[in-house]
Amino acid sequence: MSQSTVFNNFPVKFSPVTWADNLLYKITLSLMAMILWMLPLTAAQAESGRHMGFMPGMDNGLPHIGLYAYTMSHARVANPPDLLGGPIRVGLVKKNTSTRWTLPGPRFVDPAVFGTPAHPVGWEQAPFPLIGMQPSWLRSENGKYTFVDHATPFSDWMTVGVGSVKMNLVDATAIDGARTKDKVDFDASFKSPDGKFTYRVVVKKALPHGMGYPFFGGVVTNHLLHGATGIGTRLMPTEFTYAGFWGTGKIYRNGKLVNDGQIVHMMIGELVRGDKQDLQFDGGVDPHGVTMHLMVPPYKITPHGPELAPVKTGYAPFAAIKKLMMAKMKMLKQSKNMTPSQKKAMKKRMMEVKELMARTKESMVQAMMEGDKFFGQPFMHVMFGMRRSDLRISH
Numbered sequence: 001m002s003q004s005t006v007f008n009n010f011p012v013k014f015s016p017v018t019w020a021d022n023l024l025y026k027i028t029l030s031l032m033a034m035i036l037w038m039l040p041l042t043a044a045q046a047e048s049g050r051h052m053g054f055m056p057g058m059d060n061g062l063p064h065i066g067l068y069a070y071t072m073s074h075a076r077v078a079n080p081p082d083l084l085g086g087p088i089r090v091g092l093v094k095k096n097t098s099t100r101w102t103l104p105g106p107r108f109v110d111p112a113v114f115g116t117p118a119h120p121v122g123w124e125q126a127p128f129p130l131i132g133m134q135p136s137w138l139r140s141e142n143g144k145y146t147f148v149d150h151a152t153p154f155s156d157w158m159t160v161g162v163g164s165v166k167m168n169l170v171d172a173t174a175i176d177g178a179r180t181k182d183k184v185d186f187d188a189s190f191k192s193p194d195g196k197f198t199y200r201v202v203v204k205k206a207l208p209h210g211m212g213y214p215f216f217g218g219v220v221t222n223h224l225l226h227g228a229t230g231i232g233t234r235l236m237p238t239e240f241t242y243a244g245f246w247g248t249g250k251i252y253r254n255g256k257l258v259n260d261g262q263i264v265h266m267m268i269g270e271l272v273r274g275d276k277q278d279l280q281f282d283g284g285v286d287p288h289g290v291t292m293h294l295m296v297p298p299y300k301i302t303p304h305g306p307e308l309a310p311v312k313t314g315y316a317p318f319a320a321i322k323k324l325m326m327a328k329m330k331m332l333k334q335s336k337n338m339t340p341s342q343k344k345a346m347k348k349r350m351m352e353v354k355e356l357m358a359r360t361k362e363s364m365v366q367a368m369m370e371g372d373k374f375f376g377q378p379f380m381h382v383m384f385g386m387r388r389s390d391l392r393i394s395h
Helices: 016-020 023-027 043-048 050-054 068-074 318-334 340-369
Strands: 088-102 138-141 144-148 158-171 183-191 198-206 219-225 239-253 256-271 286-296 299-302 305-308 380-385 392-394
Touching (some): 158 219, 158 239, 183 239, 239 286, 318 340
Antiparallel strands (some): 088 392, 138 144, 198 239, 219 239, 239 256, 256 286, 256 299, 286 380, 299 305
């Protein structure tokens, strides 16, 4: 039986109580904005275009390029067609596999995706600033972009852990619509980098359509995502995705339910990290490796539409970030494979990154002095180690 979206015919609201006054919102807008690419669109909003209220200040006369118009029109489809050759069923069970928790930090800019300051591309303004990236958010030097001047969930900084995941997906619906036959049954568990918290993410419902780019009925198989595609944030490199979903779920911390109806995105795709765990540009994506990405943004679905809601991780990432930055500086000083000019340029870049993170931490301290409630890092981006052979496929 097909399922209807739970937020049809309701206006979207931003809750000033749940998020606008939260500590880490004041740290940096990018910690939230990065994940706006996952917000769904109601049929009523697709009809009227009134959802532009999502992004105050975005109505600047620029065209709404990319997949915006396509996605809006398809969100109204009452009976979207079935997947050709489907349904495809994807199962996975991994116990005590390696995990990588991504810490907030800078994302270096791929010219193949964002162009140059003289010829910027990938700057979609609607409906989310981080489907593309507005040029004013990108640092540049010598006619080239360098890195995003905001902390993002797509840094090169990660901590290693252990986690488990069990899932069963059904990809039955081909395109976005008001209903979907796609199904999601997902359960993952893992720890915070400091080991103080154990998390569990449970998803039972697929989101039938997206906003700004398609969700393919909630479950997608065998498709390119991210990067140059405009399907998802461009800060992730373009990668072939064997299976993925967009859904709503429950987040548990140490056994207690802390977030309900939270938007969750999962994708199993090509390896996008290098030998030193640095997030690659499009030209460095490894077609032979496979990784699972679990992303939980600070948004939930309610009967009144999507609302801002921080993921209550309770985890403060700055001690781990400092440790990784100090290790990077030490490695730079000891390196014998770099010329003096290369070392000088690298040190300059690291000082710029250090200044960015110092500003981020200063904002946190200021917010704490003002008495804001601390929820911790307001999003999750966790990678799970796996092999393609771990997937169970049936038709």
